[in-house]
Amino acid sequence: MNTRRQGAANHARPWLPVVHWLALLALCAAYLQGGIDKLLGFPAAVAEMTHFGLLPAPLFAAAVITLELISCTLILFIGGRPRRYGALALAAFTLAANVLANAFWNAPPAQQQMMANGFFEHVGLAGGFVLAALLDSGRRRSSCDTGRASA
Secondary structure (H helix, E strand, O other): OHHHHHHHHHHHHHHHHHHHHHHHHHHHHHHHHHHHHHHHOHHHHHHHHHHOOOOOHHHHHHHHHHHHHHHHHHHHHHOHHHHHHHHHHHHHHHHHHHHHHOOHHHOOHHHHHHHHHHHHHHHHHHHHHHHHHHHHHHHHHHHHHHHHHHO
């Protein structure tokens, strides 16, 4: 029974890096889409910043585009410490933008439940980025520890 389980685990192991990267891609998908959409429709991005009272709006729009696209690049293609920084940057950005855009406590009663759902979904997304940073940190640490033990 135990060898059967080990065989299944060894069979799945080659797929783990692919599944890991696809999970990171899924986590970054909204930010990739948002960054590209804002970049291609910059006037709409400026209008969005103005709507939320972020002035000067063009500067905030450019900063958001840069943050979203560079953080996703670090997460998906660089790894290591840069991945952790990108994931933590998107977690912090998500929480800050969430408080600004989904302040359900200030919404009319008819909209509060819908906005609260969106708010807590974004809290979960930020948590996913924190977990991605921690997972990558743990993978690096265990790789280093394994290397030391075999030396």
